[in-house]
Amino acid sequence: MTAALEIDRVSHNFGRVQALKEVSLTVPRGGFTALLGVNGAGKTTLFSLITRLYDNSSGSIRVAGYDLRRQPAQALARLGVVFQSRAMDADLTVRQNLAYHASLHGISRRDSAARIEEVLAQVGLSGKSGDRVAALSGGQQRRAEIARALIHSPDILLLDEATVGLDVKSRSEVLDLTRRLIAEKGVSALWATHIMDEIQPTDDLVILHQGQVLRQGRASEITEGQGLTQAFLDLTGVAI
Numbered sequence: 263m264t265a266a267l268e269i270d271r272v273s274h275n276f277g278r279v280q281a282l283k284e285v286s287l288t289v290p291r292g293g294f295t296a297l298l299g300v301n302g303a304g305k306t307t308l309f310s311l312i313t314r315l316y317d318n319s320s321g322s323i324r325v326a327g328y329d330l331r332r333q334p335a336q337a338l339a340r341l342g343v344v345f346q347s348r349a350m351d352a353d354l355t356v357r358q359n360l361a362y363h364a365s366l367h368g369i370s371r372r373d374s375a376a377r378i379e380e381v382l383a384q385v386g387l388s389g390k391s392g393d394r395v396a397a398l399s400g401g402q403q404r405r406a407e408i409a410r411a412l413i414h415s416p417d418i419l420l421l422d423e424a425t426v427g428l429d430v431k432s433r434s435e436v437l438d439l440t441r442r443l444i445a446e447k448g449v450s451a452l453w454a455t456h457i458m459d460e461i462q463p464t465d466d467l468v469i470l471h472q473g474q475v476l477r478q479g480r481a482s483e484i485t486e487g488q489g490l491t492q493a494f495l496d497l498t499g500v501a502i
C-alpha cells in the first residue's frame with residue numbers, strides 16, 4: 263500500500279536562505295507522525311510546499327500515491343490542512359464556513375448538509391453549526407478548523423502548530439481528537455510542533471532542524487530512554 267505522504271529530497275530557498283535541504287520523510291497510512299522543530303526549522307515552508315502555496319522545484323512529493331507536480335488535483339483532494347493561522351471567517355456561522363469549503367471541494371448542496379453534521383459530530387461540535395465562529399472558544403475554533411479540513415474525507419491531515427495559543431485543556435482536546443480520528447477513521451496526520459509534551463513514545467517522529475531532517479523513527483527509539491528533551495539537545499545542540 264502506498265504511504266499517505268512521501269517526501270523525497272525536497273529543497274527550498276528564499277533568496278540566499280536555504281529553508282529546506284533535501285528533506286525526505288514518510289507518513290504511513292493510519293499513522294500519527296510528529297514533525298518536531300524549533301521556530302525557523304522549516305516546518306511551515308514544508309507545509310507550504312505540500313499544499314502547493316509554493317512550487318517545489320527539486321525532489322518529489324506524493325500524497326496517497328499521487329505526484330503533486332504531475333497530478334495536483336488528485337493529490338490535493340487527498341489532503342486536509344489545518345493552517346497555523348485561522349482559515350475560517352469569524353463573522354459567518356460554522357455551517358456557512360463548512361458549506362463554503364464543501365462547495366470548493368465539489369460536494370453537492372444536497373450531500374453537504376449531512377456531511378457537515380457528520381464532521382461536526384466527529385470533532386465534538388454537534389449543535390454548534392448555527393453559532394458564529396467568533397462566538398466559539400479558541401479550542402472549539404480549532405476543532406471547527408479540523409472539521410473543515412475533514413469535509414472532503416482526506417487521507418491525510420496536515421496540522422501546523424495546531425495547538426498554538428490554546429490553554430492546556432484545549433490543547434490536549436485538540437491533540438486527543440486528532441489521535442482519535444486516526445484510530446477510528448483511519449486518517450493519517452502530520453503534526454508539526456515545537457512542544458515536546460505533545461509527542462508520545464509510540465509516535466513516529468521526524469526531527470527537522472535548520473531545514474534538514476536529522477532523524478525519523480519511533481520516538482522511543484530516537485530517545486533511547488533518555489527523554490526527548492535530552493535527545494533533541496544531543497541531536498541539534500538546541501534546548502527546547
Ligand SMILES: Nc1ncnc2c1ncn2[C@@H]1O[C@H](COP(=O)(O)OP(=O)(O)OP(=O)(O)O)[C@@H](O)[C@H]1O
Nearest residue numbers: 276279280281299300301302303304305306307308
Ligand atoms: N517568505 C520568506 N522569505 C524569506 N525567508 C523565509 C520566508 N519564510 C520563511 N523563511 C525562512 O525560512 C526558514 C524556515 O522558516 P519556517 O517558517 O518554514 O520555519 P518554521 O519551522 O515553520 O518556524 P515557525 O514555527 O516560526 O513558523 C527560516 O530561516 C525563515 O526565516
